[in-house]
Amino acid sequence: ADYLSDYKGVTGLFIAGVLSGSLSTLSSSINSLAAVTLEDYIKPCLREPLSPTRAAVLTKALVLFYGMASIGFSFLAELMDGILQASLTVFGVVGGPLFGLFTLGMIFPFTSQNSSLPSFIVSLAVGLWIGFGGPKPPIAKLSMSMDLCDNSTLPSTYYDTVGSVSTEEKLQSNDEYFYLYELSYMWYTLIGFSITLVLGCLGSLVYPETKKLDPSLFSPVIGRILRARSTSSSEKLDH
Structure with a gap:
Protein backbone atom coordinates (compact mmCIF):
# COMPACT_ATOMS: atom_id res chain seq x y z
CA ALA A 1 0.00 0.00 0.00
CA LEU A 79 3.66 -7.74 22.10
CA MET A 80 4.85 -9.43 18.90
CA ASP A 81 7.84 -8.30 16.87
CA GLY A 82 6.52 -9.26 13.45
CA ILE A 83 3.68 -10.95 11.59
CA LEU A 84 5.68 -14.17 11.05
CA GLN A 85 6.56 -14.50 14.73
CA ALA A 86 2.99 -13.63 15.74
CA SER A 87 1.42 -16.23 13.45
CA LEU A 88 3.90 -18.97 14.38
CA THR A 89 3.53 -18.17 18.09
CA VAL A 90 -0.26 -18.45 17.98
CA PHE A 91 -0.06 -21.57 15.84
CA GLY A 92 2.44 -23.18 18.21
CA VAL A 93 0.53 -22.29 21.37
CA VAL A 94 -2.82 -23.54 20.03
CA GLY A 95 -1.82 -25.94 17.27
CA GLY A 96 0.64 -27.97 19.36
CA PRO A 97 -1.90 -29.09 21.99
CA LEU A 98 -4.53 -29.61 19.30
CA PHE A 99 -2.14 -31.75 17.27
CA GLY A 100 -1.43 -33.80 20.38
CA LEU A 101 -5.15 -34.21 21.07
CA PHE A 102 -5.81 -35.54 17.56
CA THR A 103 -2.78 -37.83 17.85
CA LEU A 104 -4.14 -39.28 21.09
CA GLY A 105 -7.48 -39.97 19.46
CA MET A 106 -6.10 -41.52 16.27
CA ILE A 107 -3.13 -43.57 17.49
CA PHE A 108 -3.63 -44.36 21.17
CA PRO A 109 -6.81 -46.43 21.66
CA PHE A 110 -6.29 -46.81 25.40
CA THR A 111 -6.79 -43.08 26.07
CA SER A 112 -10.22 -41.70 26.91
CA GLN A 113 -11.94 -38.34 26.91
CA ASN A 114 -11.39 -38.00 30.66
CA SER A 115 -7.63 -38.27 30.17
CA SER A 116 -7.23 -36.45 26.84
CA LEU A 117 -9.27 -33.32 27.51
CA PRO A 118 -7.48 -32.34 30.77
CA SER A 119 -4.11 -32.92 29.11
CA PHE A 120 -5.14 -30.61 26.26
CA ILE A 121 -6.25 -27.88 28.69
CA VAL A 122 -3.04 -28.13 30.73
CA SER A 123 -0.90 -28.04 27.59
CA LEU A 124 -2.80 -25.03 26.27
CA ALA A 125 -2.37 -23.21 29.59
CA VAL A 126 1.37 -23.93 29.64
CA GLY A 127 1.69 -22.74 26.04
CA LEU A 128 -0.14 -19.49 26.78
CA TRP A 129 2.06 -18.97 29.83
CA ILE A 130 5.30 -19.51 27.90
CA GLY A 131 4.16 -17.54 24.86
CA PHE A 132 2.53 -14.55 26.54
CA GLY A 133 3.13 -14.89 30.28
CA GLY A 134 6.33 -12.94 30.72
CA PRO A 135 8.91 -10.60 29.19
CA LYS A 136 11.08 -11.90 26.40
CA PRO A 137 14.83 -11.25 26.24
CA PRO A 138 15.89 -8.87 23.46
CA ILE A 139 16.95 -10.48 20.23
CA ALA A 140 20.69 -10.14 19.64
CA LYS A 141 21.28 -8.56 16.24
CA LEU A 142 24.43 -9.07 14.23
CA SER A 143 26.65 -6.07 13.62
CA MET A 144 26.33 -4.58 10.14
CA SER A 145 29.38 -2.34 10.48
CA MET A 146 32.21 -2.61 7.93
CA ASP A 147 34.74 -0.56 9.92
CA LEU A 148 37.17 -3.44 10.46
CA CYS A 149 36.62 -5.12 7.11
CA ASP A 150 39.92 -5.29 5.22
CA ASN A 151 38.30 -6.09 1.89
CA SER A 152 38.38 -3.38 -0.74
CA THR A 153 37.34 -3.26 -4.37
CA LEU A 154 39.47 -0.16 -5.04
CA PRO A 155 43.12 -0.42 -6.09
CA SER A 156 44.97 0.30 -2.88
CA THR A 157 47.82 -1.00 -0.80
CA TYR A 158 46.86 -3.88 1.49
CA TYR A 159 47.26 -3.25 5.19
CA ASP A 160 46.44 -5.56 8.06
CA THR A 161 44.26 -3.76 10.53
CA VAL A 162 44.08 -4.72 14.16
CA GLY A 163 41.61 -2.97 16.39
CA SER A 164 39.03 -3.37 19.08
CA VAL A 165 35.39 -2.47 19.18
CA SER A 166 33.68 -1.33 22.34
CA THR A 167 30.22 -0.04 23.05
CA GLU A 168 28.95 2.14 25.82
CA GLU A 169 25.59 0.36 25.88
CA LYS A 170 25.52 -2.53 28.31
CA LEU A 171 23.66 -5.52 26.94
CA GLN A 172 21.11 -7.03 29.28
CA SER A 173 22.05 -10.50 30.43
CA ASN A 174 19.66 -13.33 29.59
CA ASP A 175 20.17 -14.69 33.11
CA GLU A 176 17.64 -12.13 34.29
CA TYR A 177 14.85 -13.93 32.41
CA PHE A 178 13.13 -17.18 33.25
CA TYR A 179 14.61 -19.92 31.11
CA LEU A 180 11.27 -20.90 29.53
CA TYR A 181 10.82 -17.34 28.29
CA GLU A 182 14.10 -17.64 26.40
CA LEU A 183 12.80 -20.48 24.23
CA SER A 184 12.26 -19.71 20.59
CA TYR A 185 8.69 -19.63 19.32
CA MET A 186 9.72 -22.41 16.93
CA TRP A 187 9.59 -24.83 19.90
CA TYR A 188 6.04 -24.02 21.02
CA THR A 189 4.41 -26.63 18.77
CA LEU A 190 6.68 -29.43 19.99
CA ILE A 191 6.23 -28.43 23.64
CA GLY A 192 2.43 -28.35 23.40
CA PHE A 193 2.33 -31.62 21.47
CA SER A 194 4.62 -33.40 23.94
CA ILE A 195 2.76 -32.21 27.04
CA THR A 196 -0.61 -33.30 25.63
CA LEU A 197 0.75 -36.68 24.56
CA VAL A 198 2.55 -37.48 27.82
CA LEU A 199 -0.23 -36.31 30.14
CA GLY A 200 -2.88 -38.05 28.02
CA CYS A 201 -1.06 -41.37 28.19
CA LEU A 202 -0.41 -41.03 31.92
CA GLY A 203 -4.02 -40.03 32.54
CA SER A 204 -5.21 -43.18 30.78
CA LEU A 205 -3.77 -45.17 33.69
CA VAL A 206 -6.35 -43.50 35.94
CA TYR A 207 -9.17 -43.13 33.38
CA PRO A 208 -8.78 -45.94 30.82
CA GLU A 209 -11.06 -46.25 27.83
CA THR A 210 -13.89 -48.67 28.60
CA LYS A 211 -16.19 -48.15 25.61
CA LYS A 212 -16.24 -50.35 22.55
CA LEU A 213 -13.96 -48.76 19.97
CA ASP A 214 -14.76 -48.20 16.29
CA PRO A 215 -11.66 -49.19 14.24
CA SER A 216 -12.67 -46.86 11.39
CA LEU A 217 -12.03 -43.83 13.62
CA PHE A 218 -8.34 -44.65 14.11
CA SER A 219 -5.35 -44.56 11.79
CA PRO A 220 -5.20 -47.46 9.29
CA VAL A 221 -2.48 -49.33 11.19
CA ILE A 222 -4.24 -49.04 14.57
CA GLY A 223 -7.57 -49.87 12.91
CA ARG A 224 -6.20 -53.13 11.53
CA ILE A 225 -4.83 -54.06 14.95
CA LEU A 226 -8.19 -53.38 16.61
CA ARG A 227 -10.04 -55.42 13.96
CA ALA A 228 -7.62 -58.31 14.46
CA ARG A 229 -8.14 -58.20 18.22
CA SER A 230 -11.90 -58.07 17.78
CA THR A 231 -11.81 -61.06 15.42
CA SER A 232 -9.64 -63.12 17.76
CA SER A 233 -11.89 -62.27 20.72
CA SER A 234 -14.97 -63.37 18.76
CA GLU A 235 -13.31 -66.65 17.81
CA LYS A 236 -12.43 -67.36 21.44
CA LEU A 237 -16.02 -66.72 22.49
CA ASP A 238 -17.30 -69.07 19.78
CA HIS A 239 -15.05 -71.85 21.02
Whole structure:
Protein backbone atom coordinates (compact mmCIF):
# COMPACT_ATOMS: atom_id res chain seq x y z
CA ALA A 1 0.00 0.00 0.00
CA ASP A 2 2.89 2.42 0.70
CA TYR A 3 4.47 1.86 -2.69
CA LEU A 4 1.20 2.43 -4.57
CA SER A 5 -0.12 5.26 -2.42
CA ASP A 6 0.45 7.74 -5.24
CA TYR A 7 -2.26 6.03 -7.29
CA LYS A 8 -5.75 6.98 -6.18
CA GLY A 9 -7.95 4.11 -5.03
CA VAL A 10 -5.21 1.47 -4.90
CA THR A 11 -4.64 1.82 -1.15
CA GLY A 12 -8.35 1.45 -0.41
CA LEU A 13 -8.57 -1.54 -2.74
CA PHE A 14 -5.64 -3.19 -0.96
CA ILE A 15 -7.14 -2.63 2.50
CA ALA A 16 -10.54 -3.91 1.32
CA GLY A 17 -8.91 -7.08 0.00
CA VAL A 18 -7.03 -7.69 3.25
CA LEU A 19 -10.14 -7.11 5.38
CA SER A 20 -12.40 -9.29 3.23
CA GLY A 21 -9.91 -12.14 3.19
CA SER A 22 -9.29 -12.04 6.94
CA LEU A 23 -12.96 -11.62 7.85
CA SER A 24 -14.03 -14.54 5.65
CA THR A 25 -11.51 -16.82 7.34
CA LEU A 26 -12.36 -15.54 10.82
CA SER A 27 -16.12 -15.82 10.33
CA SER A 28 -15.94 -19.47 9.30
CA SER A 29 -13.73 -20.27 12.30
CA ILE A 30 -16.06 -18.50 14.74
CA ASN A 31 -19.14 -20.23 13.31
CA SER A 32 -17.40 -23.60 13.60
CA LEU A 33 -16.43 -22.93 17.21
CA ALA A 34 -19.98 -21.93 18.10
CA ALA A 35 -21.48 -25.01 16.43
CA VAL A 36 -19.01 -27.41 18.05
CA THR A 37 -19.53 -25.84 21.48
CA LEU A 38 -23.29 -26.16 21.17
CA GLU A 39 -23.36 -29.73 19.87
CA ASP A 40 -20.54 -31.29 21.91
CA TYR A 41 -20.58 -29.40 25.19
CA ILE A 42 -23.93 -27.70 25.80
CA LYS A 43 -26.51 -30.13 24.40
CA PRO A 44 -25.13 -33.22 26.24
CA CYS A 45 -25.48 -31.32 29.54
CA LEU A 46 -29.15 -30.44 28.99
CA ARG A 47 -31.94 -32.69 30.18
CA GLU A 48 -34.41 -31.55 27.53
CA PRO A 49 -33.63 -31.01 23.84
CA LEU A 50 -33.31 -27.45 22.62
CA SER A 51 -35.90 -26.03 20.27
CA PRO A 52 -34.60 -24.69 16.93
CA THR A 53 -35.33 -21.11 18.02
CA ARG A 54 -33.41 -21.41 21.30
CA ALA A 55 -30.57 -23.22 19.55
CA ALA A 56 -30.29 -20.40 16.99
CA VAL A 57 -30.26 -17.74 19.72
CA LEU A 58 -27.65 -19.65 21.72
CA THR A 59 -25.49 -20.10 18.62
CA LYS A 60 -25.58 -16.37 17.91
CA ALA A 61 -24.62 -15.66 21.52
CA LEU A 62 -21.67 -18.03 21.19
CA VAL A 63 -20.62 -16.34 17.95
CA LEU A 64 -20.70 -12.98 19.74
CA PHE A 65 -18.65 -14.38 22.61
CA TYR A 66 -15.97 -15.87 20.36
CA GLY A 67 -15.90 -12.70 18.26
CA MET A 68 -15.29 -10.53 21.32
CA ALA A 69 -12.62 -12.99 22.49
CA SER A 70 -10.89 -12.71 19.10
CA ILE A 71 -10.93 -8.93 19.35
CA GLY A 72 -9.49 -9.17 22.85
CA PHE A 73 -6.68 -11.45 21.72
CA SER A 74 -5.85 -9.02 18.90
CA PHE A 75 -4.49 -6.58 21.49
CA LEU A 76 -1.75 -9.11 22.22
CA ALA A 77 -0.37 -8.42 18.75
CA GLU A 78 1.47 -5.37 20.07
CA LEU A 79 3.66 -7.74 22.10
CA MET A 80 4.85 -9.43 18.90
CA ASP A 81 7.84 -8.30 16.87
CA GLY A 82 6.52 -9.26 13.45
CA ILE A 83 3.68 -10.95 11.59
CA LEU A 84 5.68 -14.17 11.05
CA GLN A 85 6.56 -14.50 14.73
CA ALA A 86 2.99 -13.63 15.74
CA SER A 87 1.42 -16.23 13.45
CA LEU A 88 3.90 -18.97 14.38
CA THR A 89 3.53 -18.17 18.09
CA VAL A 90 -0.26 -18.45 17.98
CA PHE A 91 -0.06 -21.57 15.84
CA GLY A 92 2.44 -23.18 18.21
CA VAL A 93 0.53 -22.29 21.37
CA VAL A 94 -2.82 -23.54 20.03
CA GLY A 95 -1.82 -25.94 17.27
CA GLY A 96 0.64 -27.97 19.36
CA PRO A 97 -1.90 -29.09 21.99
CA LEU A 98 -4.53 -29.61 19.30
CA PHE A 99 -2.14 -31.75 17.27
CA GLY A 100 -1.43 -33.80 20.38
CA LEU A 101 -5.15 -34.21 21.07
CA PHE A 102 -5.81 -35.54 17.56
CA THR A 103 -2.78 -37.83 17.85
CA LEU A 104 -4.14 -39.28 21.09
CA GLY A 105 -7.48 -39.97 19.46
CA MET A 106 -6.10 -41.52 16.27
CA ILE A 107 -3.13 -43.57 17.49
CA PHE A 108 -3.63 -44.36 21.17
CA PRO A 109 -6.81 -46.43 21.66
CA PHE A 110 -6.29 -46.81 25.40
CA THR A 111 -6.79 -43.08 26.07
CA SER A 112 -10.22 -41.70 26.91
CA GLN A 113 -11.94 -38.34 26.91
CA ASN A 114 -11.39 -38.00 30.66
CA SER A 115 -7.63 -38.27 30.17
CA SER A 116 -7.23 -36.45 26.84
CA LEU A 117 -9.27 -33.32 27.51
CA PRO A 118 -7.48 -32.34 30.77
CA SER A 119 -4.11 -32.92 29.11
CA PHE A 120 -5.14 -30.61 26.26
CA ILE A 121 -6.25 -27.88 28.69
CA VAL A 122 -3.04 -28.13 30.73
CA SER A 123 -0.90 -28.04 27.59
CA LEU A 124 -2.80 -25.03 26.27
CA ALA A 125 -2.37 -23.21 29.59
CA VAL A 126 1.37 -23.93 29.64
CA GLY A 127 1.69 -22.74 26.04
CA LEU A 128 -0.14 -19.49 26.78
CA TRP A 129 2.06 -18.97 29.83
CA ILE A 130 5.30 -19.51 27.90
CA GLY A 131 4.16 -17.54 24.86
CA PHE A 132 2.53 -14.55 26.54
CA GLY A 133 3.13 -14.89 30.28
CA GLY A 134 6.33 -12.94 30.72
CA PRO A 135 8.91 -10.60 29.19
CA LYS A 136 11.08 -11.90 26.40
CA PRO A 137 14.83 -11.25 26.24
CA PRO A 138 15.89 -8.87 23.46
CA ILE A 139 16.95 -10.48 20.23
CA ALA A 140 20.69 -10.14 19.64
CA LYS A 141 21.28 -8.56 16.24
CA LEU A 142 24.43 -9.07 14.23
CA SER A 143 26.65 -6.07 13.62
CA MET A 144 26.33 -4.58 10.14
CA SER A 145 29.38 -2.34 10.48
CA MET A 146 32.21 -2.61 7.93
CA ASP A 147 34.74 -0.56 9.92
CA LEU A 148 37.17 -3.44 10.46
CA CYS A 149 36.62 -5.12 7.11
CA ASP A 150 39.92 -5.29 5.22
CA ASN A 151 38.30 -6.09 1.89
CA SER A 152 38.38 -3.38 -0.74
CA THR A 153 37.34 -3.26 -4.37
CA LEU A 154 39.47 -0.16 -5.04
CA PRO A 155 43.12 -0.42 -6.09
CA SER A 156 44.97 0.30 -2.88
CA THR A 157 47.82 -1.00 -0.80
CA TYR A 158 46.86 -3.88 1.49
CA TYR A 159 47.26 -3.25 5.19
CA ASP A 160 46.44 -5.56 8.06
CA THR A 161 44.26 -3.76 10.53
CA VAL A 162 44.08 -4.72 14.16
CA GLY A 163 41.61 -2.97 16.39
CA SER A 164 39.03 -3.37 19.08
CA VAL A 165 35.39 -2.47 19.18
CA SER A 166 33.68 -1.33 22.34
CA THR A 167 30.22 -0.04 23.05
CA GLU A 168 28.95 2.14 25.82
CA GLU A 169 25.59 0.36 25.88
CA LYS A 170 25.52 -2.53 28.31
CA LEU A 171 23.66 -5.52 26.94
CA GLN A 172 21.11 -7.03 29.28
CA SER A 173 22.05 -10.50 30.43
CA ASN A 174 19.66 -13.33 29.59
CA ASP A 175 20.17 -14.69 33.11
CA GLU A 176 17.64 -12.13 34.29
CA TYR A 177 14.85 -13.93 32.41
CA PHE A 178 13.13 -17.18 33.25
CA TYR A 179 14.61 -19.92 31.11
CA LEU A 180 11.27 -20.90 29.53
CA TYR A 181 10.82 -17.34 28.29
CA GLU A 182 14.10 -17.64 26.40
CA LEU A 183 12.80 -20.48 24.23
CA SER A 184 12.26 -19.71 20.59
CA TYR A 185 8.69 -19.63 19.32
CA MET A 186 9.72 -22.41 16.93
CA TRP A 187 9.59 -24.83 19.90
CA TYR A 188 6.04 -24.02 21.02
CA THR A 189 4.41 -26.63 18.77
CA LEU A 190 6.68 -29.43 19.99
CA ILE A 191 6.23 -28.43 23.64
CA GLY A 192 2.43 -28.35 23.40
CA PHE A 193 2.33 -31.62 21.47
CA SER A 194 4.62 -33.40 23.94
CA ILE A 195 2.76 -32.21 27.04
CA THR A 196 -0.61 -33.30 25.63
CA LEU A 197 0.75 -36.68 24.56
CA VAL A 198 2.55 -37.48 27.82
CA LEU A 199 -0.23 -36.31 30.14
CA GLY A 200 -2.88 -38.05 28.02
CA CYS A 201 -1.06 -41.37 28.19
CA LEU A 202 -0.41 -41.03 31.92
CA GLY A 203 -4.02 -40.03 32.54
CA SER A 204 -5.21 -43.18 30.78
CA LEU A 205 -3.77 -45.17 33.69
CA VAL A 206 -6.35 -43.50 35.94
CA TYR A 207 -9.17 -43.13 33.38
CA PRO A 208 -8.78 -45.94 30.82
CA GLU A 209 -11.06 -46.25 27.83
CA THR A 210 -13.89 -48.67 28.60
CA LYS A 211 -16.19 -48.15 25.61
CA LYS A 212 -16.24 -50.35 22.55
CA LEU A 213 -13.96 -48.76 19.97
CA ASP A 214 -14.76 -48.20 16.29
CA PRO A 215 -11.66 -49.19 14.24
CA SER A 216 -12.67 -46.86 11.39
CA LEU A 217 -12.03 -43.83 13.62
CA PHE A 218 -8.34 -44.65 14.11
CA SER A 219 -5.35 -44.56 11.79
CA PRO A 220 -5.20 -47.46 9.29
CA VAL A 221 -2.48 -49.33 11.19
CA ILE A 222 -4.24 -49.04 14.57
CA GLY A 223 -7.57 -49.87 12.91
CA ARG A 224 -6.20 -53.13 11.53
CA ILE A 225 -4.83 -54.06 14.95
CA LEU A 226 -8.19 -53.38 16.61
CA ARG A 227 -10.04 -55.42 13.96
CA ALA A 228 -7.62 -58.31 14.46
CA ARG A 229 -8.14 -58.20 18.22
CA SER A 230 -11.90 -58.07 17.78
CA THR A 231 -11.81 -61.06 15.42
CA SER A 232 -9.64 -63.12 17.76
CA SER A 233 -11.89 -62.27 20.72
CA SER A 234 -14.97 -63.37 18.76
CA GLU A 235 -13.31 -66.65 17.81
CA LYS A 236 -12.43 -67.36 21.44
CA LEU A 237 -16.02 -66.72 22.49
CA ASP A 238 -17.30 -69.07 19.78
CA HIS A 239 -15.05 -71.85 21.02
